[in-house]
Amino acid sequence: MKIAVVGTGAIGSFYGGKLAHEGRDVHFLLRSGIAKIKRSGIRIRGQKENFHVARVQCYETADAIGPCDLVLIALKATNNEALLQLIPPLLHQHTILLTLQNGLGNEDFLAQHFGDDRVMGGLCFICLSRISPGLIEHLDYGHLIIGEFIGSLRARTCAVAREFQQSNVVCQMVDNLMEERWRKLVWNIPFNGLTIAAGGITTEEILREASLHSAALALMNEIIEGAKSCGHNLTGDVAVEHMKRTETMGAYKPSTLLDFEAGRALEVEAIWGEPLRRAQANGAAMPRLEQLYVLLKSLNARRE
Amino acid sequence: MKIAVVGTGAIGSFYGGKLAHEGRDVHFLLRSGIAKIKRSGIRIRGQKENFHVARVQCYETADAIGPCDLVLIALKATNNEALLQLIPPLLHQHTILLTLQNGLGNEDFLAQHFGDDRVMGGLCFICLSRISPGLIEHLDYGHLIIGEFIGSLRARTCAVAREFQQSNVVCQMVDNLMEERWRKLVWNIPFNGLTIAAGGITTEEILREASLHSAALALMNEIIEGAKSCGHNLTGDVAVEHMKRTETMGAYKPSTLLDFEAGRALEVEAIWGEPLRRAQANGAAMPRLEQLYVLLKSLNARRE
Numbered sequence: 155m156k157i158a159v160v161g162t163g164a165i166g167s168f169y170g171g172k173l174a175h176e177g178r179d180v181h182f183l184l185r186s187g188i189a190k191i192k193r194s195g196i197r198i199r200g201q202k203e204n205f206h207v208a209r210v211q212c213y214e215t216a217d218a219i220g221p222c223d224l225v226l227i228a229l230k231a232t233n234n235e236a237l238l239q240l241i242p243p244l245l246h247q248h249t250i251l252l253t254l255q256n257g258l259g260n261e262d263f264l265a266q267h268f269g270d271d272r273v274m275g276g277l278c279f280i281c282l283s284r285i286s287p288g289l290i291e292h293l294d295y296g297h298l299i300i301g302e303f304i305g306s307l308r309a310r311t312c313a314v315a316r317e318f319q320q321s322n323v324v325c326q327m328v329d330n331l332m333e334e335r336w337r338k339l340v341w342n343i344p345f346n347g348l349t350i351a352a353g354g355i356t357t358e359e360i361l362r363e364a365s366l367h368s369a370a371l372a373l374m375n376e377i378i379e380g381a382k383s384c385g386h387n388l389t390g391d392v393a394v395e396h397m398k399r400t401e402t403m404g405a406y407k408p409s410t411l412l413d414f415e416a417g418r419a420l421e422v423e424a425i426w427g428e429p430l431r432r433a434q435a436n437g438a439a440m441p442r443l444e445q446l447y448v449l450l451k452s453l454n455a456r457r458e
Numbered sequence: 459m460k461i462a463v464v465g466t467g468a469i470g471s472f473y474g475g476k477l478a479h480e481g482r483d484v485h486f487l488l489r490s491g492i493a494k495i496k497r498s499g500i501r502i503r504g505q506k507e508n509f510h511v512a513r514v515q516c517y518e519t520a521d522a523i524g525p526c527d528l529v530l531i532a533l534k535a536t537n538n539e540a541l542l543q544l545i546p547p548l549l550h551q552h553t554i555l556l557t558l559q560n561g562l563g564n565e566d567f568l569a570q571h572f573g574d575d576r577v578m579g580g581l582c583f584i585c586l587s588r589i590s591p592g593l594i595e596h597l598d599y600g601h602l603i604i605g606e607f608i609g610s611l612r613a614r615t616c617a618v619a620r621e622f623q624q625s626n627v628v629c630q631m632v633d634n635l636m637e638e639r640w641r642k643l644v645w646n647i648p649f650n651g652l653t654i655a656a657g658g659i660t661t662e663e664i665l666r667e668a669s670l671h672s673a674a675l676a677l678m679n680e681i682i683e684g685a686k687s688c689g690h691n692l693t694g695d696v697a698v699e700h701m702k703r704t705e706t707m708g709a710y711k712p713s714t715l716l717d718f719e720a721g722r723a724l725e726v727e728a729i730w731g732e733p734l735r736r737a738q739a740n741g742a743a744m745p746r747l748e749q750l751y752v753l754l755k756s757l758n759a760r761r762e
Contacts, residue, residue: 351655352756359756369752372745441676441745448673449753452656452663 155317158183158222158244160237162191162212164282164409165254166228167290169298169323171196174207176321181219182212183240187287200292210288221246224314227253227264231424234263241268250310252300254278256342257424258335258432261303273303274314275331277338283412297324301331336381337388339429341396344373346410346425347446350453354415356405361397371397373442380433380440420454422447459621462487462526462548464541466495466516468586468713469558470532471594473602473627475500478511480625485523486516487544491591504596514592525550528618531557531568535728538567545572554614556604558582560646561728562639562736565607577607578618579635581642587716601628605635640685641692643733645700648677650714650729651750654757658719660709665701675701677746684737684744724758726751 157180159170174180196207213219222244252274253260264273281293302311306329318325328334349355360366374393381388410420426447433440461484463474478484500511517523526548556578557564568577585597606615610633622629632638653659664670678697685692714724730751737744
């Protein structure tokens with residue numbers, strides 16, 4: 155498979171780096187930092203993941219890459235408009251577009267502009283921190299869940315999963331991608347949101363302070379109801395599991411909080427706005443999510 | 459009437475100053491700035507209110523004032539514990555305690571410690587800004603609504619109102635003080651809260667941005683339901699009236715936002731916590747208020 159990586163931030167560098175390190179034919183599209191990556195390659199450092207891709211095929215334009223079999227999309231969702239220019243030169247008749255972006259709406263965006271049938275989605279369960287172009291700190295986790303946007307698993311789903319698995323990435327396939335996205339949002343919506351809106355606190359502070367803990371749980375249950383309204387069969391157990399896992403995280407700052415503190419744009423629509431709109435369109439009352447979305451949108455807008 | 463003013467910030471200086479300027483026997487209790495006020499008096503400046511009280515009777519201790527007929531309480535509610543020491547020396551058998559503080563719970567606190575029968579409450583509709591001890595900028599409004607904590611209007615209610623009226627303060631008496639407090643909270647809870655939680659914005663920005671406007675209105679309607687659950691007969695008209703009045707305010711920053719920006723403590727419990735607890739105790743669902751309260755409590759705690 156000829157593979158392109160669009161967006162060489164933390165996620166693109168890590169998963170693209172894993173594939174390249176195991177000898178796959180990976181082509182990185184970069185907007186900045188290309189000279190440094192050409193010179194020094196991609197380095198992932200951490201206790202569980204520590205490797206260096208010395209020779210990285212990297213490019214300033216999509217035309218220079220040309221048609222690929224698989225395109226990993228790892229841009230911030232706030233930059234999706236740029237894909238309208240970046241994707242077409244990468245397409246042949248059967249090119250697969252796999253979005254590794256957060257939240258809801260990214261598969262739809264790709265489907266709308268490049269056709270339903272090309273689109274797959276992946277959820278990244280990983281804690282990374284980008285130090286500089288090509289230098290990524292790996293903090294924890296790393297597995298992927300991938301699935302088809304339309305229809306159920308097919309031969310190409312397995313082929314894509316195998317690319318990752320053969321590159322030492324734990325990669326699971328699921329039949330219902332959107333249900334997995336909602337399951338992940340049950341964590342992301344409260345924890346990414348409240349850590350920002352409550353003034354820059356860690357997940358540990360949310361668990362420790364009774365009223366924050368209860369606000370997080372109430373949000374989780376609201377999102378589970380929102381998911382149900384959209385036809386996804388999540389139960390209250392999802393909240394319980396997420397809470398248990400969060401207890402093992404220590405004083406963790408979600409990537410969106412780090413983005414916010416660094417003055418970078420938040421993916422407000424993908425993580426909070428789109429789930430809200432979908433649940434409300436299906437008649438779910440989402441008072442907590444609505445208020446949190448409005449506050450985050452305002453906080454985000456004031457820093458742009 | 460011998461009158462004491464406990465808490466000589468913006469509210470205490472203004473209303474105490476009005477009374478003193480018209481020749482009433484007013485005694486100000488101060489924790490700081492006493493030398494400056496002894497030297498320069500109290501000056502209120504603004505387009506509609508502009509006066510100077512040159513000779514101010516001011517004191518460092520309540521013992522030095524001694525028993526009074528009326529005590530105006532204008533401390534921040536966050537300092538209520540201090541009243542346990544400050545009030546007793548000011549009491550005789552019939553001393554009236556009139557709290558001019560914000561939100562819910564202040565009358566109850568006074569009643570619990572000094573007896574139901576002494577307690578009256580007042581709502582201040584005024585925009586002030588304290589420049590320094592004794593120097594207050596008057597921005598707009600100024601009328602008072604006062605009432606009894608227990609029972610209906612009586613002779614002393616009229617006597618207190620008359621003190622203000624004869625000092626050129628528009629002062630209205632109401633039969634149901636708590637209903638007026640809730641009516642005022644229908645504005646204070648969303649506008650004081652959202653201007654802070656949305657990142658330090660003005661009332662104008664809330665009105666202008668559709669999703670903030672809708673979040674404010676949803677909160678207002680939730681508070682009206684909360685008030686109803688507590689037996690106060692507010693209708694949706696209250697929200698409509700508040701919105702109309704807010705349109706005339708321009709780019710206004712509520713006093714709590716100014717407090718927050720200046721690093722001063724917020725009256726989180728009086729304005730958000732106590733209304734929430736009362737409405738929830740009566741079975742009202744208050745998801746928006748609960749989340750806003752939790753966020754403000756966290757924002758406030760991180761700055762103390």
